[in-house]
Amino acid sequence: MNNITLTPRLELIAKKIAKDAVLADIGTDHAHLPIYLLENGIIKSAIAADIRTGPLQKAEENTKKYGLESKISLRLGAGLEKVQPHECDTISIAGMGGETIAEILQDAKWTNSPNYTLLLQPMTMIYYLRKWLWQNGYEILEENVCKEDHRRYVVMTVKGGYDKKDVPLYKCCVSNALLKAEGVKDYLQAQLKKENAALDGLKQGKNVDNDRLNEQKLIVDTLKQSLEAIV
Secondary structure, three states, X not given: OOOOOOOHHHHHHHHOOOOOEEEEEEOOOOOHHHHHHHHOOOEEEEXXXXXXXXXXXXXXXXXXXXXOOOOEEEEEOOOXXXXXXXXXXXXXXXXXXXXXXXXXXXXXXXXXXXXXXXXEEEOOOHHHHHHHHHHOOOEEEEEEEEEEOOEEEEEEEEEOOOOOOOOOHHHHHOOHHHXXXXXXXXXXXXXXXXXXXXXXXXXXXXXXXXXHHHHHHHHHHHHHHHHHHOO
């Protein structure tokens, strides 16, 4: 039987999951992450949840293929709606937009507790997700960077139960945790290139939104300052 091979994003998440964790993998797709973790003796058991029937059927096939039916509970549903608070201590949400991840956590307020470790990998709107997390009493304990298909991604290690903080969006383009990450310089350089292009686009637009333009300038300045601060 062939071993499961994870993408760099999922491999990074796997490295951050504690030994003997009980995992809820949201948006599990083909259940590669929980199967890999169980096959390597890292977790005790897992819930594999997905909103789509097709991927969940494939997850069921994979679960049977590896003989893990007693260790993986398959759930059809949106976000954490089919997961009970007592059923897990670790939650992974990968491959979704930052706004969608925030909505999933908003609908499962029990995740805002230090009893749970959240591993979040936003594909888009990462500034928005950081802002939402801080606003709602979650703390970003660690951020790690990986490269996949010529693009860089961030995996956040998050816990709830902290003081709420209202942070301006432009300051949410970085975090103290991100600045400590290996490979952060390349990541920030890529972000700066993207945000500079967005700034140029706003400047060249016919109907300039001054508030949006000023915010974009602040984002670019924050990224520049963060890069300069990296030794």
